[in-house]
Amino acid sequence: MIKDGVISFFLKAYLVVLFIFVFAPIIASVIFSFNSDRFPTIPLGSFSLEWYKLIINDPDIAKAAITSIIVAISSSILATFIGFCTAYSDYRYDFRFKGPYLALALLPPTVPLIIMALAMLAWLSKFGLSGSVLSIVLAHTVLCTPFAMAIIRLRLSQMDTSLEAAAWNLGASEWSAMREIVVPFARPAIISSLCLTAAVSFDEFAVAWFVSGLNKTIPVVILEIVQGNIDPRVNAIGTFVFLTSMTLVIIAQVIFMKNQNKGAVSG
Amino acid sequence: MTQANKKRRVDLYALTWRLPIIVWQFLFFVGPLVFLIAMSFFVVKNYRMVETFELASWERILSRDYFWSSYLYTFGMATFATVLATMLAFPASFALAFKVSANTRRWAMFFLIVPFFTSYLVKTFSWYVILAKTGVVNSLFGYLGLGPYTLLNTWIGTMVGFMTLVLPLLVLLQTLSLSQVDKNLIEAAHNLGSGRFRTIFNVIVPSAKIGLIVGALFCFILSFGDFVSPYYLGGSTPQTLSILIIDTTKSGNQWPRAAVVAICMMVTLFVIAFTSIVFAYRKPKS
Amino acid sequence: MNETKTKPLTNPTRRKFLKYTAAATIAAPYITSVKAAPTEINMLAWYGHGEPDIVGAYEEANNVKFNAKYYAGGDNMLALISQSPPGTYDLILSDAEFVLQLNAAGYIEEMDAAAYNFDDMLHDDFKQFPGHWKDGKLFSVMVRGGHLGVSYNKNAMTAEEAMSYKGFWKPELKGKVGHFDWHLPNLGMMSLQNGNGAKLWDLDDDAWKAVQETTMSLRSQVGGFFDYGGTFNSLKNGEMQAMCGIGDWITGVLEKDGAPVASVIPEEGGIQFTESYSIGKGSSKQAEVQKFIQHMLTPEGQVRSAEMAAYPGFCITKGGLALLQETNPKEAARSGQVEGAVNEPIRLINEGRIHYRDIPTQQGLEDWNDFWSDYKNA
Numbered sequence: 066m067i068k069d070g071v072i073s074f075f076l077k078a079y080l081v082v083l084f085i086f087v088f089a090p091i092i093a094s095v096i097f098s099f100n101s102d103r104f105p106t107i108p109l110g111s112f113s114l115e116w117y118k119l120i121i122n123d124p125d126i127a128k129a130a131i132t133s134i135i136v137a138i139s140s141s142i143l144a145t146f147i148g149f150c151t152a153y154s155d156y157r158y159d160f161r162f163k164g165p166y167l168a169l170a171l172l173p174p175t176v177p178l179i180i181m182a183l184a185m186l187a188w189l190s191k192f193g194l195s196g197s198v199l200s201i202v203l204a205h206t207v208l209c210t211p212f213a214m215a216i217i218r219l220r221l222s223q224m225d226t227s228l229e230a231a232a233w234n235l236g237a238s239e240w241s242a243m244r245e246i247v248v249p250f251a252r253p254a255i256i257s258s259l260c261l262t263a264a265v266s267f268d269e270f271a272v273a274w275f276v277s278g279l280n281k282t283i284p285v286v287i288l289e290i291v292q293g294n295i296d297p298r299v300n301a302i303g304t305f306v307f308l309t310s311m312t313l314v315i316i317a318q319v320i321f322m323k324n325q326n327k328g329a330v331s332g
Numbered sequence: 333m334t335q336a337n338k339k340r341r342v343d344l345y346a347l348t349w350r351l352p353i354i355v356w357q358f359l360f361f362v363g364p365l366v367f368l369i370a371m372s373f374f375v376v377k378n379y380r381m382v383e384t385f386e387l388a389s390w391e392r393i394l395s396r397d398y399f400w401s402s403y404l405y406t407f408g409m410a411t412f413a414t415v416l417a418t419m420l421a422f423p424a425s426f427a428l429a430f431k432v433s434a435n436t437r438r439w440a441m442f443f444l445i446v447p448f449f450t451s452y453l454v455k456t457f458s459w460y461v462i463l464a465k466t467g468v469v470n471s472l473f474g475y476l477g478l479g480p481y482t483l484l485n486t487w488i489g490t491m492v493g494f495m496t497l498v499l500p501l502l503v504l505l506q507t508l509s510l511s512q513v514d515k516n517l518i519e520a521a522h523n524l525g526s527g528r529f530r531t532i533f534n535v536i537v538p539s540a541k542i543g544l545i546v547g548a549l550f551c552f553i554l555s556f557g558d559f560v561s562p563y564y565l566g567g568s569t570p571q572t573l574s575i576l577i578i579d580t581t582k583s584g585n586q587w588p589r590a591a592v593v594a595i596c597m598m599v600t601l602f603v604i605a606f607t608s609i610v611f612a613y614r615k616p617k618s
Numbered sequence: 619m620n621e622t623k624t625k626p627l628t629n630p631t632r633r634k635f636l637k638y639t640a641a642a643t644i645a646a647p648y649i650t651s652v653k654a655a656p657t658e659i660n661m662l663a664w665y666g667h668g669e670p671d672i673v674g675a676y677e678e679a680n681n682v683k684f685n686a687k688y689y690a691g692g693d694n695m696l697a698l699i700s701q702s703p704p705g706t707y708d709l710i711l712s713d714a715e716f717v718l719q720l721n722a723a724g725y726i727e728e729m730d731a732a733a734y735n736f737d738d739m740l741h742d743d744f745k746q747f748p749g750h751w752k753d754g755k756l757f758s759v760m761v762r763g764g765h766l767g768v769s770y771n772k773n774a775m776t777a778e779e780a781m782s783y784k785g786f787w788k789p790e791l792k793g794k795v796g797h798f799d800w801h802l803p804n805l806g807m808m809s810l811q812n813g814n815g816a817k818l819w820d821l822d823d824d825a826w827k828a829v830q831e832t833t834m835s836l837r838s839q840v841g842g843f844f845d846y847g848g849t850f851n852s853l854k855n856g857e858m859q860a861m862c863g864i865g866d867w868i869t870g871v872l873e874k875d876g877a878p879v880a881s882v883i884p885e886e887g888g889i890q891f892t893e894s895y896s897i898g899k900g901s902s903k904q905a906e907v908q909k910f911i912q913h914m915l916t917p918e919g920q921v922r923s924a925e926m927a928a929y930p931g932f933c934i935t936k937g938g939l940a941l942l943q944e945t946n947p948k949e950a951a952r953s954g955q956v957e958g959a960v961n962e963p964i965r966l967i968n969e970g971r972i973h974y975r976d977i978p979t980q981q982g983l984e985d986w987n988d989f990w991s992d993y994k995n996a
Contacts, residue, residue, distance in 0.1 A: 073427075073431045076424075076427035077427055077431060077432065079423050079424060080427045080428065080432075080440070083421075083424045083503070084440075084443070086496075086499070087444070087447050087496070087499055087500055088447065089462070090454075090455035090456075090458035090459050090462070090496060091447065091450060091454075091455060091458070093461070093462055094454055094457070094458040097461060103854075103875075105461055105467070105468070106464075106466050106467060106468065106471050107468055107471035107472060147352045147353050150350070150351075151349075151352070151353040153349045154346070154350045154353075157349070158350070160350075166350075169353065169354065169362070170357065172361075173357075175553050176365070176557075176598070177556065177558070178557065179557060179574045179577055179578065179594075180368070180557065180577070180597060180598060181364070183587070183590055183591065184594070185364050186701070187364065187368065187371055187587060187591075188360075188364035188367045189364075190701055191367065195701065195702070196702055196703070196706065203360050204360065206356065207356070207357070210353065210356070210357075214353075239345045240345065264449045264450075268449065268450065268452070268453075271559070278687065278702060278706070279660055279687055284451065284453055287451070287453050287454060289688060290847070291453070291564065291847050292665070292688075292690070292845045292846060292848075293665035293688060293847050299454060299457050300458070303451060303454030303457070303458070306450070306451045306454060307450050307451065310450045310451065311450060313449075314445060314449045314450070318442055318445060322442075379696045379719075379723055380700055380723075381700075396988070396991070396992070397992060397995070398991045398995035398996075401995045401996075402995050405995075460851070464851075464856075465855055465856050465857050466855050466856055467855070482841075482857070484857050485842040485852070564848065567796075567841060567842025567843065567844065567848070567852075568842065568994065569841065569842050569843065569994075570994060570995045570996075571843070571991075571994050579991065581697060582697055583691070583694065583697070583801075583983075583987045585696060585701070
């Protein structure tokens with residue numbers, strides 16, 4: 066039918082428009098970062114690396130980058146570990162209060178960040194923990210765990226349940242079955258989860274802003290530039306931030322997808 | 333594997349995997365939220381919080397007109413964002429689910445996941461520059477002899493920010509649920525002479541109901557709690573509850589009052605989430 | 619299975635060697651550049667005070683490093699201090715009107731009055747700024763100031779119109795008047811508009827009510843409430859054509875950048891913001907902090923403050939003023955820090971057209987803040 070083709074065409078065109086909208090701010094930010102104007106307009110100003118020079122020579126930004134990396138690595142490892150434990154428990158066991166148990170694990174993304182931030186800061190400062198890098202790690206782990214749990218659970222659901230049982234029947238203990246079968250099978254998901262949760266932590270600004278005190282992460286520095294003297298340094302830092310998180314998310318996806326169809330491992 | 337086999341006695345091995353999340357969430361998720369409730373009954377004297385049990389903050393916030401107008405505005409904006417995003421996302425998800433090859437769909441979803449995990453803050457700042465009166469959008473309008481239009485510091489700016497935040501996730505969730513709709517069902521509807529739109533609304537939407545509602549719910553949660561777009565793109569005119577929370581903590585260290593606002597937001601979200609989940613899983617009356 | 623166990627470890631010593639070499643190579647540039655580790659000074663300040671243009675050279679010369687936490691507004695500052703453990707902040711740059719509260723809450727240390735040269739101050743008020751001394755003891759030292767009035771875009775308002783706060787109500791500015799999002803300077807200006815003059819902070823119930831009414835009548839003109847960055851940008855990109863609650867500290871930066879904006883002190887009078895340094899209670903770096911404050915009061919420090927990239931403020935010492943006129947006559951002229959300028963800060967003070975920003979006398983800050991929330995949601 067011709068009419069069907071026309072509708073199809075418009076729908077696809079619409080899809081393209083939607084993608085443009087979603088990616089516009091990212092692409093624009095990268096372009097602005099190379100633009101000499103402080104407030105870019107059309108036509109654009111001249112090509113400039115000034116904003117990059119500014120951020121590269123700024124020790125505060127370097128310090129924030131290090132803090133961000135420490136936080137992202139620590140919280141991704143913690144979140145992936147806890148996420149794995151939870152995903153495995155869900156995969157393997159039925160137990161009383163499993164519903165509330167899963168709700169407890171998966172609820173954090175539904176709480177607005179600003180509320181998490183407020184609650185976290187109040188709670189952590191009660192124990193004298195606020196203002197430290199540790200406090201950001203603790204908070205980010207809470208925010209990241211559901212993502213880790215979801216990815217690993219998805220992978221485990223592809224695992225043949227008889228695989229583990231077979232190992233036990235051959236005399237392997239539960240622990241060694243875990244080590245020899247479950248962990249290797251879940252490995253792609255574990256790596257994906259490490260990348261994805263690192264990306265989540267690397268971009269999180271609200272909770273970090275509240276609890277970080279003087280130990281600012283990169284997003285907090287961005288927020289302070291936006292609140293202070295807004296300038297295209299934000300775009301230059303943003304370009305790095307985009308690159309980092311996109312790389313992490315793409316790695317996460319590629320690894321996960323590559324192994325998607327390799328169901329049960331042989332051997 | 334039998335159910336009995338799964339229900340083994342809870343042993344050390346099982347506990348090792350089950351406990352970490354419980355311990356962690358109680359320490360750093362449930363703990364803070366419970367403390368938030370307790371905090372709403374504290375009072376602040378000389379910029380210091382005194383742990384006590386008084387209803388002062390509740391009385392104060394709930395009796396303030398600005399709280400209620402801000403509540404209505406936030407609720408309205410989030411509802412509008414949910415409806416708008418659902419409408420904007422649906423044709424795209426529909427196209428992804430039914431009109432493109434599986435390969436294209438996979439790539440599209442691949443690229444939708446990326447923006448969802450990239451700095452919302454930098455994207456917002458980018459919109460700030462694009463939407464300014466002297467910005468990119470208005471210069472393009474200028475070539476057409478239109479404008480300049482005021483886009484920043486209006487609800488339009490806020491909505492653009494909300495859409496940036498929610499559309500990738502929403503299209504993902506909708507596409508996932510739409511592509512699980514049984515194609516035979518659609519075929520059958522067509523064969524029975526059902527028109528295109530009737531097929532969509534009578535067959536596709538009901539079959540994908542759960543995914544569509546969960547998507548909309550996420551949309552509502554994200555827009556209801558976001559403070560970046562209403563502040564930086566909307567000029568906080570008027571302010572939303574999230575901005576009110578920040579303002580309240582900033583001025584005079586009134587955390588108990590901020591906690592009251594936060595609890596009201598949480599309760600609202602809880603009620604909305606509960607109703608929509610019930611609605612999503614309710615069996616259609618035949 | 620157990621493949622890893624059977625895998626022979628090839629040449630462990632070589633691998634170790636490589637590892638150490640790599641580590642050493644990465645670390646080398648750091649090791650060579652390290653003098654002694656710099657003393658870290660935690661600073662709580664308005665945006666810009668810890669940026670390289672202010673502290674960079676000083677850090678280099680004295681082997682210290684400033685960690686800055688920025689706030690906006692005195693209430694915000696107090697909140698931040700009370701949220702952190704004592705001794706967190708070594709140096710606090712506060713608005714002068716909040717020093718009294720800092721002191722009352724026990725957040726600041728007594729300072730050594732003999733360490734500072736008060737005779738060099740440009741105005742007698744700066745020597746004994748209200749609240750900075752208590753029972754003959756010094757708690758805070760003023761470092762800079764600036765005047766707040768009507769800030770406007772020259773294409774949207776004439777200089778005459780800007781000479782009164784009434785200008786904000788100009789019909790053409792509908793939706794284009796912005797507020798700096800802090801109640802104190804904004805409501806202070808509304809109080810001046812109501813003719814309260816020197817009693818702008820001392821409002822009885824009726825006067826306070828009148829100020830609220832005046833403010834509310836401006837609401838339909840207002841296009842937004844902004845933090846520092848937002849204020850700056852919306853004036854720059856023309857989203858806002860007039861701004862209430864600020865002064866040259868923002869328009870000055872834009873003016874230097876070539877934007878058609880200006881600030882004037884209107885007929886009804888203007889407000890002075892005053893910034894002062896205090897030493898945080900329990901700081902372990904009091905000597906270093908004192909040295910830095912002394913530095914900021916030297917002519918060089920004063921000029922640096924006057925030229926501050928984030929926002930300008932006028933010099934408060936004779937030495938600073940003289941050096942500014944000598945080294946940067948352009949900025950001195952722009953900011954009125956030359957003999958006979960219309961906006962000469964000290965003359966404006968002496969003529970009684972300037973009122974020091976203060977906290978409300980008859981209402982609590984909380985009442986003002988509450989009304990501000992009401993106003994924002996109206």
